[in-house]
Amino acid sequence: MSNSKKAEDNILHFPTKDKVRAYWRFILIIWRANPGLALVRLILLVAGSFLQPVEVYFFAQFIAAIAAGRSEQAPFLLGVVIVSYALRYLVNEITYSRLGDWLARTSTLAVEGYIYRHLSQLEPGALGRPEIKRSLDFVREDLWRLNRLADTSEWFIRSVLKFAGTLALALAAPFWVMWLVLADALLQAANYWLESRKEIWATTWNSLDGRRLEYTRYLFINAREFRELKLLGAVKVLLDKWSAARDRILVRFKAVAMASLRNRLLLTIIHVAAYAVVIIVFGREAFAGPQALATLYVALNLFSLMGEALNGISGSATRLWSDMEIMAYINQLLNFEPENQGGLDLPKEPLVIVFKNVTYQYPDAREPAIKNLNLTIRENEHLAIVGENGAGKSTLLKLLSGLIRPTKGIITLNGKDLRQYKPGAWRSAFHFMLQDAKLYQDFIKDNLLYGTSSGKSKFGLPLKQSVEISGSNTVITSLPQNYRTFIGDWAAPPGITPHQVSGGQEQRLLISRSLIHGGRILGFDEPTSAMDANAEMKFFENMLSAAGNRGLIFVSHRFSTVRRAKRIMVFHHGHLAEQGTHDELMSLEGKYAELYQQQAKWYV
Numbered sequence: 256m257s258n259s260k261k262a263e264d265n266i267l268h269f270p271t272k273d274k275v276r277a278y279w280r281f282i283l284i285i286w287r288a289n290p291g292l293a294l295v296r297l298i299l300l301v302a303g304s305f306l307q308p309v310e311v312y313f314f315a316q317f318i319a320a321i322a323a324g325r326s327e328q329a330p331f332l333l334g335v336v337i338v339s340y341a342l343r344y345l346v347n348e349i350t351y352s353r354l355g356d357w358l359a360r361t362s363t364l365a366v367e368g369y370i371y372r373h374l375s376q377l378e379p380g381a382l383g384r385p386e387i388k389r390s391l392d393f394v395r396e397d398l399w400r401l402n403r404l405a406d407t408s409e410w411f412i413r414s415v416l417k418f419a420g421t422l423a424l425a426l427a428a429p430f431w432v433m434w435l436v437l438a439d440a441l442l443q444a445a446n447y448w449l450e451s452r453k454e455i456w457a458t459t460w461n462s463l464d465g466r467r468l469e470y471t472r473y474l475f476i477n478a479r480e481f482r483e484l485k486l487l488g489a490v491k492v493l494l495d496k497w498s499a500a501r502d503r504i505l506v507r508f509k510a511v512a513m514a515s516l517r518n519r520l521l522l523t524i525i526h527v528a529a530y531a532v533v534i535i536v537f538g539r540e541a542f543a544g545p546q547a548l549a550t551l552y553v554a555l556n557l558f559s560l561m562g563e564a565l566n567g568i569s570g571s572a573t574r575l576w577s578d579m580e581i582m583a584y585i586n587q588l589l590n591f592e593p594e595n596q597g598g599l600d601l602p603k604e605p606l607v608i609v610f611k612n613v614t615y616q617y618p619d620a621r622e623p624a625i626k627n628l629n630l631t632i633r634e635n636e637h638l639a640i641v642g643e644n645g646a647g648k649s650t651l652l653k654l655l656s657g658l659i660r661p662t663k664g665i666i667t668l669n670g671k672d673l674r675q676y677k678p679g680a681w682r683s684a685f686h687f688m689l690q691d692a693k694l695y696q697d698f699i700k701d702n703l704l705y706g707t708s709s710g711k712s713k714f715g716l717p718l719k720q721s722v723e724i725s726g727s728n729t730v731i732t733s734l735p736q737n738y739r740t741f742i743g744d745w746a747a748p749p750g751i752t753p754h755q756v757s758g759g760q761e762q763r764l765l766i767s768r769s770l771i772h773g774g775r776i777l778g779f780d781e782p783t784s785a786m787d788a789n790a791e792m793k794f795f796e797n798m799l800s801a802a803g804n805r806g807l808i809f810v811s812h813r814f815s816t817v818r819r820a821k822r823i824m825v826f827h828h829g830h831l832a833e834q835g836t837h838d839e840l841m842s843l844e845g846k847y848a849e850l851y852q853q854q855a856k857w858y859v
Contacts, residue, residue, distance in 0.1 A: 274579035277586035281366055285405050288365030292358055299350050300409055304416030306343035308424040310336055311556045315427060315549040322545035355406070362405040370394060370585065376593030378678070379658045390588035393581050400578040401585070407574050414567025421560040428553045432533060436557040439529045444565035446518050451573035464500035471497040530558060598677040601684050602669050606634040606775060608655065613664035615650055623662065624650040626829040634775055637799060637807045639817035641850065642826035648810045649690055651826070652778045656687040686774035690781045692765045696743025699731060702764065706772045715773025716801070724770060724797040726790055727763035730756065759786045766794065776806035783811065791816055814851045823847065
């Protein structure tokens with residue numbers, strides 16, 4: 256079985272009702288974004304669909320009037336033709352002006368904004384669920400389908416209305432002509448529908464080969480990944496894989512193209528034959544009486560109008576149907592319940608957090624990351640968490656911050672279940688700097704002030720003090736435009752030169768951001784892993800002296816710095832193995848002493 260076929264089989268196909276619900280949901284979002292603009296487009300669409308059949312009909316009547324010698328009717332009929340043509344031209348100019356771009360951009364941003372607002376209301380750990388991650392894949396890779404939703408819907412409605420107008424025009428022609436033209440147009444539309452379906456699958460990149468082409472492009476345009484490829488000497492291997500994937504995909508495109516060429520040649524023969532029959536029949540009748548020229552004119556226009564209408568219905572319906580599959584995926588994301596923002600306000604007295612028999616196991620993991628944890632943390636304590644990789648240190652901070660929920664057990668805050676409190680209020684009080692935290696592609700100052708309102712936070716430190724504690728003041732002064740330096744690459748607009756910072760510099764800036772956000776308890780997961788020893792020591796000294804009554808929790812592998820904490824917790828295979836001061840733990844000669852001595856020997 257080919258990779259493309261396997262990809263098709265792995266796609267979740269939604270029931271028709273789910274697709275239709277998704278479609279109408281997004282149409283309503285677009286309509287509500289700018290109802291006035293959408294209404295104008297709808298009026299133009301309806302008017303533009305009927306004007307050409309009207310123009311053809313009255314010109315045919317003009318030909319018939321001239322042929323019959325009714326010259327007195329000619330000026331009126333010509334006037335109607337001119338007016339209908341003028342209106343049709345005007346409607347087309349307005350329809351295809353930048354008004355369409357305005358609606359398309361309005362639609363795009365309305366849908367994107369709706370999705371982002373909904374995502375912002377989900378609980379933090381929700382984006383890690385497999386079903387949500389799958390929907391997010393489509394948001395990331397197929398949002399362009401929603402961008403063309405309004406345009407495709409207009410195309411479908413316009414084609415349906417034009418078909419209705421063309422059928423009304425066909426009443427002015429003999430019955431057999433209408434059926435001949437309709438049969439010819441249906442054959443063309445059926446072929447167009449088949450081609451559209453094949454094209455959709457041929458250009459779907461949900462296969463190993465398609466993803467390989469996309470990933471190769473990603474590797475070559477990202478400096479960090481390309482540098483790694485050059486160091487590995489793996490460029491040739493990558494290009495060989497790309498070439499093999501390219502050849503397999505082009506074979507499929509070729510097969511589709513040859514089938515299309517064969518079908519179109521056959522349909523061309525049928526279309527020309529039908530066209531010739533109409534011309535011959537009415538051409539011969541015109542010798543007997545010129546009134547037949549009016550019928551001939553209508554019949555010839557029916558071929559183009561009917562073909563355009565049915566091809567439009569076929570093409571737009573096929574595109575909508577394929578896009579509705581993606582809409583259903585994204586709509587599934589929007590159906591997830593938002594996080595409950597209600598609950599208790601945080602108590603003003605010092606916070607006391609208690610873990611009671613807490614176990615947490617990541618989805619699909621064989622063993623729990625945290626096992627039967629019983630632990631008390633107080634607001635004004637300065638704590639450190641140590642342990643080997645995978646011991647459960649980061650998981651503890653994620654549980655504290657509410658990023659994940661206990662699989663078993665309960666976490667209480669001042670005697671009440673943590674889930675009873677307002678999530679936003681708790682995250683403001685307990686701020687957690689992730690181990691893999693990143694700077695956003697933005698200016699330095701804007702990066703530092705993310706999460707605060709006008710640079711002020713209820714529990715945070717001032718900007719100046721925060722950059723001094725973390726040592727990022729030296730980083731900022733070394734940058735070409737200080738606080739106005741743009742960090743990143745592709746998000747920088749033309750005229751602004753982006754800048755990159757080192758891993759250690761990035762960590763200092765991230766620490767500053769966390770301090771500005773602040774909290775009654777601050778958690779740092781390996782905040783100094785990319786810093787040198789002197790910078791790390793200085794940061795810990797500054798942080799401990801500036802903490803005041805704030806609680807501090809540090810996760811670190813460097814024992815030389817965490818030894819100053821008031822209490823050190825040692826995790827081993829998900830268990831809290833030991834806790835105490837540095838001296839107390841060393842005297843136990845247990846796991847802490849073992850890890851400390853292993854690290855210390857490298858500095859002897």
